[in-house]
Amino acid sequence: MSRHASGLMAWLIQRASAVYLALLLVYLLIHFTFYAPTDHAALVAWTQHPLINGALLLGIPLLLAHAWVGIRDVLIDYIHSLALRLSLLILCAFLLITTGLWLFKAIITAEFQP
Amino acid sequence: MNISVYRYNPDTNTAPLMQNYDINIVQGMMLRDALLAIKQQDESFSFRHSCGEGVCGSDGVNVNGRNVLACITPIADLSLPMTVRPLPGRPVIRDLIVDMTQFYEQYRAIKPYLIRHDPLPEQEILQTPAQREHLDGLYECILCGCCSTACPSFWWNPEKFHGPAALLQAWRFLADSRDQASDERLDALAGPYKLFRCHSIMNCVEVCPKALNPTRAIGHIKALMLDKGL
Numbered sequence: 001m002s003r004h005a006s007g008l009m010a011w012l013i014q015r016a017s018a019v020y021l022a023l024l025l026v027y028l029l030i031h032f033t034f035y036a037p038t039d040h041a042a043l044v045a046w047t048q049h050p051l052i053n054g055a056l057l058l059g060i061p062l063l064l065a066h067a068w069v070g071i072r073d074v075l076i077d078y079i080h081s082l083a084l085r086l087s088l089l090i091l092c093a094f095l096l097i098t099t100g101l102w103l104f105k106a107i108i109t110a111e112f113q114p
Numbered sequence: 115m116n117i118s119v120y121r122y123n124p125d126t127n128t129a130p131l132m133q134n135y136d137i138n139i140v141q142g143m144m145l146r147d148a149l150l151a152i153k154q155q156d157e158s159f160s161f162r163h164s165c166g167e168g169v170c171g172s173d174g175v176n177v178n179g180r181n182v183l184a185c186i187t188p189i190a191d192l193s194l195p196m197t198v199r200p201l202p203g204r205p206v207i208r209d210l211i212v213d214m215t216q217f218y219e220q221y222r223a224i225k226p227y228l229i230r231h232d233p234l235p236e237q238e239i240l241q242t243p244a245q246r247e248h249l250d251g252l253y254e255c256i257l258c259g260c261c262s263t264a265c266p267s268f269w270w271n272p273e274k275f276h277g278p279a280a281l282l283q284a285w286r287f288l289a290d291s292r293d294q295a296s297d298e299r300l301d302a303l304a305g306p307y308k309l310f311r312c313h314s315i316m317n318c319v320e321v322c323p324k325a326l327n328p329t330r331a332i333g334h335i336k337a338l339m340l341d342k343g344l
Contacts, residue, residue: 007303007310008339073313076306077270 007083010069017066020055045108059062064100115139115149119159119258120199122206123196130206132197139189146173146184149198149210159212168323171258174201175210181260183323201263217259224284224302229295242307245291252286252331254324255279261318261328267311275311278301278318278328284309285331286340300339309335 037043046052070091079085115137122130137151146163153159161184168186175184176199177192204212230239237306262268262277276284284303288295303309307330318328 007306008304008336008343011336012340012344043195072306077267077311098179 001022010072013065015068019068020062021059024055027055044110044113047107048113053107054110057104058101060103060107065095068096073097115148116194117152118197119142119149119152119210120197120206121159121209123208124159129339144185145177145187145189145198146180147169148189149173149175151185160208163247164264168283169256171256174258174263175262176202181264181321183258183260185252186323201259203263203269204259206325213262214259216263216272217257217262217277217279220262220272220280221257221283223298223308224276224280224287225295226283226287228287228290228293229292229298236283239292241291248289248291249286250324252282252289255286255326256324258323260321260323264317264321265312266315266317267313271307271311276308278312278332281309281312281325282321282328282331283334283336288315288335296338298340300342302334303339312331 013047037046045104072089075085075088075092080090116134117137118132119132120130121127121133132251135152135157137148137155139148146166148187149159149163153161161173161175163185165172166185169182171183173184174181176182177184177187178197181201190194197221197262200206200210200212204214204217207213231234257279259279262279265278267275268277284299288296288299293299312329312332314331314333319326319330322328
């Protein structure tokens, strides 16, 4: 097996995505603490800003990749039955993909609202 | 002083039990001395020990939830009530004696010896003082097993994860200027199990009786892998 395989790449993806997500989370915490949108229209207007829109759209795949590596690590550590582990991995993958699509839809829909 | 000790003899006990012993404490007494005093009271009590000065690594035990080398752990430093158990996660052979076979298999798997592709010179392979310095904090490991048996990742996957002791030694040979098998060693550590089960929990660093830092060594291996792999 090449050393590019799941061990090193998974570790790298988890750490690189963690840096971006940490910065995004700090920004979101500051924004929603001090400049929280007053209504739905203000929230939509905020997500329509190109920088915010881009940051959120980039954040979704990174969040999913980060969560996937984390969940995979937990399942590799604790679930030793291959059949159960595979079933749980497929279930988690399904949940992550559907969550990701839902998030994408929410942001894209907000972007095209008048 | 009263010490509660884990007792299990697979020939006579159906389940492990904790047994209490009263021993007289003298100044400067180490935990190993206390275990020897128990052995004098009860000859059936068993534990491993040899050099008595923290060199052989035989008498690793778990005291009050923490892995220590009994021979260099002063009784006065331990809180009461005192409970002595075998190293966690390993199959118990008898009382405080555990089966370390998997631990040694993981050590053997990292090929703990210098590998040269060039023909060996007639005399020593010299190192500069700076090259030699890279081995400090690595060569001192005595393979007592306190670190690996304190590592949750090793508890869950002892047959696949090398564990902190073996990985510290893996870095010891990767960091050695005389070794010529870096690529093979890194290839052998690839995949999600052997190296990457380490989640930097750092129990190994916490308990190492030689104050070594396997987590840092594992970090160096990952960095070298990244450097050479990407």
